[in-house]
Amino acid sequence: MIMDAGQRFDPELPDETRSTSNTDISSVNQHPPCFLNLLLAVQQVFVQCSLLVLVLGVLQQHLLLQDGERERLLSSMLFYSAFSTLIQSCLGTCLPLVQAPSLETLIPAVVLTAQIVTEPACRGHCRESEEDILPRANPVRELQGMTVIVGMVQLFLGVTGLSGVVLRHCGPLVIAPLLCLLGFSIYREAALLCSDHWAIAALTVILLVLLSQHLRSYMLPACLSMPQLPVCRMLSLLLPLLSVWALCEVLESFGVLRLRSVSELLPALKTSNTSLPKPLQSDPFTVPWLSPPLAAETGLPLLSVRGMAAGVVAALSSSVSSVGMYLLTARLLGVPPPPAAACNRGLGAQGLGSVVAGLMGAPLGLSSSVPNTCTLGLSQSGSRWTVQLAAILGLALGVSPRLTQLITSVPLAIYGALLSVTYTIAVATGVRYFQFTHIDSGRNIFNIGLAVFMSLVLPHWFLMQTVFIDTGMVSVDVLLHSLLTSPVLLVGILAFLLDNTVSGSSSERGLDSAEMEKTGWTSVNSEPGYHQEVELIYESPYLLRRLWKLPWLRTAPFSACRITDDGDVL
Numbered sequence: 001m002i003m004d005a006g007q008r009f010d011p012e013l014p015d016e017t018r019s020t021s022n023t024d025i026s027s028v029n030q031h032p033p034c035f036l037n038l039l040l041a042v043q044q045v046f047v048q049c050s051l052l053v054l055v056l057g058v059l060q061q062h063l064l065l066q067d068g069e070r071e072r073l074l075s076s077m078l079f080y081s082a083f084s085t086l087i088q089s090c091l092g093t094c095l096p097l098v099q100a101p102s103l104e105t106l107i108p109a110v111v112l113t114a115q116i117v118t119e120p121a122c123r124g125h126c127r128e129s130e131e132d133i134l135p136r137a138n139p140v141r142e143l144q145g146m147t148v149i150v151g152m153v154q155l156f157l158g159v160t161g162l163s164g165v166v167l168r169h170c171g172p173l174v175i176a177p178l179l180c181l182l183g184f185s186i187y188r189e190a191a192l193l194c195s196d197h198w199a200i201a202a203l204t205v206i207l208l209v210l211l212s213q214h215l216r217s218y219m220l221p222a223c224l225s226m227p228q229l230p231v232c233r234m235l236s237l238l239l240p241l242l243s244v245w246a247l248c249e250v251l252e253s254f255g256v257l258r259l260r261s262v263s264e265l266l267p268a269l270k271t272s273n274t275s276l277p278k279p280l281q282s283d284p285f286t287v288p289w290l291s292p293p294l295a296a297e298t299g300l301p302l303l304s305v306r307g308m309a310a311g312v313v314a315a316l317s318s319s320v321s322s323v324g325m326y327l328l329t330a331r332l333l334g335v336p337p338p339p340a341a342a343c344n345r346g347l348g349a350q351g352l353g354s355v356v357a358g359l360m361g362a363p364l365g366l367s368s369s370v371p372n373t374c375t376l377g378l379s380q381s382g383s384r385w386t387v388q389l390a391a392i393l394g395l396a397l398g399v400s401p402r403l404t405q406l407i408t409s410v411p412l413a414i415y416g417a418l419l420s421v422t423y424t425i426a427v428a429t430g431v432r433y434f435q436f437t438h439i440d441s442g443r444n445i446f447n448i449g450l451a452v453f454m455s456l457v458l459p460h461w462f463l464m465q466t467v468f469i470d471t472g473m474v475s476v477d478v479l480l481h482s483l484l485t486s487p488v489l490l491v492g493i494l495a496f497l498l499d500n501t502v503s504g505s506s507s508e509r510g511l512d513s514a515e516m517e518k519t520g521w522t523s524v525n526s527e528p529g530y531h532q533e534v535e536l537i538y539e540s541p542y543l544l545r546r547l548w549k550l551p552w553l554r555t556a557p558f559s560a561c562r563i564t565d566d567g568d569v570l
Helices: 036-065 069-092 101-118 140-159 160-166 172-184 186-193 198-214 238-253 305-333 340-360 372-377 383-396 402-407 412-436 442-462 473-485 487-501 513-519 530-538 542-548
Strands: none
Touching: 036 069, 036 186, 036 383, 036 402, 036 412, 036 473, 036 530, 036 542, 069 340, 069 383, 101 140, 101 186, 101 305, 101 513, 140 160, 140 340, 160 305, 160 340, 172 186, 172 305, 172 412, 172 487, 186 412, 198 238, 198 372, 198 412, 238 340, 238 412, 305 340, 305 372, 305 412, 305 473, 305 487, 340 372, 372 412, 442 473, 442 487, 442 542, 473 487
């Protein structure tokens, strides 16, 4: 049994049973009807695959993979992501969070791969000719080592409680810029996917807006003892995807439409001053039906100093993104924000999933998927059972590269439209947090503007000046280049430092107790039944709670993962 039984699904809960944000989103512990739950799970899988296709498409260009190898790698990452999702929903935060590789872990991986593919002595000082490019060993093993480091750092941050300590000093002026930049961080990649066919992307966006907004109140007539359900709103991503996909298949069969792959859309690599050959194409029929995601072909992970440097930056960046997703999920679902103990468990579970994925052959670490989290705001269906069913479907698809090939046949313009719409929810939620602060304050205006602008400018400049960082030590170069080209990590650091070092009153920063209780920002709340609601959503399973009571587990580091009677850690 995955989780304790919750309540039955009811899309129209009375006001007195709703959470702090007064939304009409279903409870985390509710059970949707079986068929509806299956459709919602399939919707989550497609949204997750939109991010996977983009991330692995970029990685494919740097690893020079063939198409058949890309399908195997995609199916493996889907399997590891599904496995980590089950760990997260059962042992982590217990929120309906989907795990997947993200752009935050991709940026250090690209920086590391650029160092592996070309000779370090030739970094920007050699002529742009194929003779100057000295191929190295298979870089996948070193990326696997980076993934293991990512998981170990995340696990350390979780079990020691460091993430919870930092979160106590993060107010609305830290979370708001973070969520805004998380939403803006995908615009180039989303535009790239949409450029496959702008008419298809526009049609998908129009249908999505029509179903999620204009027809959001339309109720499906009750039948077969099923309650009336707002199907258009709940399946506002799946229905446009299937409809436009079917239209594209018809147009392609008549030769009217020709769609491209991610490799064809991506421009020439600009990570270094060298030009790499295009990946070879393989026969799609050579993709096997069954291929267990094992590390037999690539070998064990290779730990190197430069891989550790990239792994530390990737771990910090994905941890910042994941904590933002914890708070975003709670805000979208209208439930109390996760206490520090739940955030610690979430990062610990995420780290455990990344370690297992790295040992089994995954080239990228895992974090909470931003588009899947934002899907909760569009569909307004946030049941934990849906995410767990989506993880089971991901495990089934992950052992079959041929079935994964079906997912990759979805036109990239559709995936680009999904990413374009879902990421807007993160931006809008981030803007919403500004209302709890004194936004007219000169202090706040300067801090917000500087944190957001510098987090966009610095990565862009350092990507243009790839040879600017040259300390003579490859590991230090990888560390600095990864750090200075990660917008999410930069905005988190800058917003945190500015908000906690520049003097300002609690009311100015949005941290006074009255505002915090009204907005649900803190887990310290005196309302009746508040702590019971926190325990109902974020408490660990029964067996894990019994383990927390053991004397040798009641002390650090594991005490940081246990919720106490006041809804927080010890």
